[in-house]
Structures are given as structure tokens and as C-alpha cells.
Amino acid sequence: MYICKLNNFIKFALFFIALMAPSSFVESGSAGQLTDELDKRSDGKMHYYFSTKYPLSKNKKNRFREAIGRWKAADSALIFKEVGANEADGAVHVQYKAFSKGNAIAYASKYRIVFDATGVKWDTSKNASDISLTRADFKATAVHEIGHAIGLDHTNKTYGEKCTRLPATKNWVMCPATSLIGAGSRHPSSSEKQAVRSLYPN
Numbered sequence: 001m002y003i004c005k006l007n008n009f010i011k012f013a014l015f016f017i018a019l020m021a022p023s024s025f026v027e028s029g030s031a032g033q034l035t036d037e038l039d040k041r042s043d044g045k046m047h048y049y050f051s052t053k054y055p056l057s058k059n060k061k062n063r064f065r066e067a068i069g070r071w072k073a074a075d076s077a078l079i080f081k082e083v084g085a086n087e088a089d090g091a092v093h094v095q096y097k098a099f100s101k102g103n104a105i106a107y108a109s110k111y112r113i114v115f116d117a118t119g120v121k122w123d124t125s126k127n128a129s130d131i132s133l134t135r136a137d138f139k140a141t142a143v144h145e146i147g148h149a150i151g152l153d154h155t156n157k158t159y160g161e162k163c164t165r166l167p168a169t170k171n172w173v174m175c176p177a178t179s180l181i182g183a184g185s186r187h188p189s190s191s192e193k194q195a196v197r198s199l200y201p202n
């Protein structure tokens with residue numbers, strides 16, 4: 001019953017965003033992520049490739065791959081796969097690129113995930129315990145943006161006020177401010193994993 005209601009709520013949220021949102025919007029706060037084209041991946045594939053024009057460092061690529069693993073662990077029917085640029089049809093283009101979109105530090109759409117190459121001090125530590133208090137957690141941000149690319153909205157919209165009550169913020173990867181400065185949440189909550197299974201049922 002609860003799952004059913006949750007699922008309908010997500011569908012409603014996605015529909016509402018598709019209907020009402022401009023092509024992009026900037027989140028409030030001192031820094032944040034930006035999202036547009038929030039949509040389910042209708043082909044059931046989350047294929048991605050690393051940009052050659054706007055390349056990620058080796059560490060960033062590895063953190064991104066680990067972030068993909070966190071969503072694989074949701075055990076949905078969605079197929080995650082890293083592909084080459086020559087297999088890019090329908091795939092997400094992962095870029096490290098200077099951009100200017102309000103105060104966003106990264107953003108995602110169905111076909112792009114972009115991390116800001118200027119103005120953000122990233123920490124690419126593998127372990128959350130090593131993240132600097134003055135830098136942004138790249139891996140946590142990657143988990144968050146991949147969540148958008150596979151069709152998830154922000155947790156505070158989908159599940160009420162979860163994101164406004166600390167320390168709950170640290171337990172939900174889709175909070176708008178989950179990955180700003182210092183270590184963010186890198187593990188999708190059980191509800192966020194359930195949301196992915198609802199979008200891509202086995």
C-alpha cells in the first residue's frame with residue numbers, strides 16, 4: 001500500500017515537473033545542483049560515456065563509476081553500462097566543464113551530467129571520512145546527479161520534509177543540498193532505492 005502510494009506520488013511529481021518547469025531551474029541555497037528534463041529512461045538503459053572534449057580526471061571517473069554502483073545496488077531492471085563515445089546513442093555524456101548556471105555545482109538531464117570545472121573545489125576522495133570540510137564531495141554529487149539522470153526528483157519534493165531535518169539530510173542522496181561542502185550522503189536510502197525499482201520494476 002505504502003509503496004503504491006509512493007509510486008503514484010513520484011509519477012505525479014515527474015508529471016508536474018514536466019508540465020510546469022522551464023527547461024531548467026536553479027536550486028536555492030548557497031550552492032546546489034540544477035536539473036532539467038527529469039524523465040524516466042524509457043529504453044531501460046543508463047548507458048554513459050566520459051567526455052573526450054571535457055574530460056574527467058582518472059579519480060573523478062573512478063568516483064563516478066563507484067557512484068553508478070550505488071544505484072546498481074537498488075537492484076532495479078535498469079541496465080547500467082559504461083560505453084565508448086562511438087556507442088553514445090541514447091547515452092549520458094559525462095562532462096567536466098566550466099558552466100554558469102546560477103550557483104549550481106553540477107547538473108543533470110537525460111543525456112548529460114555536467115560537473116563544474118571552475119569555481120568549485122572538488123574533493124575526489126574515495127572514502128567519505130577523508131572529505132575536506134571546505135570542499136565539495138565529488139562522489140556524493142555524482143550519486144545525486146545520476147539519480148536525476150535516471151528520473152528521480154529531489155527527495156524533499158517526493159517524500160515531504162526529509163531534507164529539512166538534519167541529520168536526515170545525510171541519509172538521503174536526493175536532497176537538493178546533499179553534496180555541497182564536506183562529505184555528502186553517498187548511499188541512496190531504502191526509499192530512494194525503492195523509487196528506482198518502482199520506475200524500473202524487475
Ligand SMILES: [Zn+2]
Pocket residue numbers: 033034035144148154175176
Ligand atoms: Zn538536484
